[in-house]
Amino acid sequence: MANIFESLPTNLESEVFESILKTDNIELERIISKGHKSPESGWYDQEKNEWVMVMSGCATLSFEDKADVTLKAGDYITIPAHQKHKVAWTAPDSETIWLALFY
């Protein structure tokens, strides 16, 4: 047993991606952000679909083809493969913990 809110990395100079579960088809990750955002230019353009939920903290996602979405704890969204997106903002003073399922 483990807890998604515990054993947080101490070095958060950059976002931290941790694999929770991985099979041939899927990967489940914990992502920890603290004030991080994607670079101004460029987008994430992923091969896989992503279902992502904010577990704690707050974050804003931007999309090439639709309006920004701000997520608080418990909010989840599906980002289809190749839907271009980026992290526009994450809370600066506390960790934002994400659970992301790539499938």
Place this chain on the structure above:
Amino acid sequence: MANIFESLPTNLESEVFESILKTDNIELERIISKGHKSPESGWYDQEKNEWVMVMSGCATLSFEDKADVTLKAGDYITIPAHQKHKVAWTAPDSETIWLALFY
């Protein structure tokens, strides 16, 4: 966007299972318990692996082959296919919300 803590079912006479995401290989479910537990006799014996996290509330899982595990918010555990288990207890006074990934 949706929130895992919101739009809870009002009828909780029995546990409620809701599909969040389903593909040929995986299913992601929200499960809501309120004082429910599995029948005294018999075990869940599942074809698929299950990764399960308690999002809110508290619950105890029993296993045929190992000690009970009590889960609070953020705790997660993997139950391999065919590991016989049951829900021994869930908090009686508030909803226990589970996120379960069958893979």
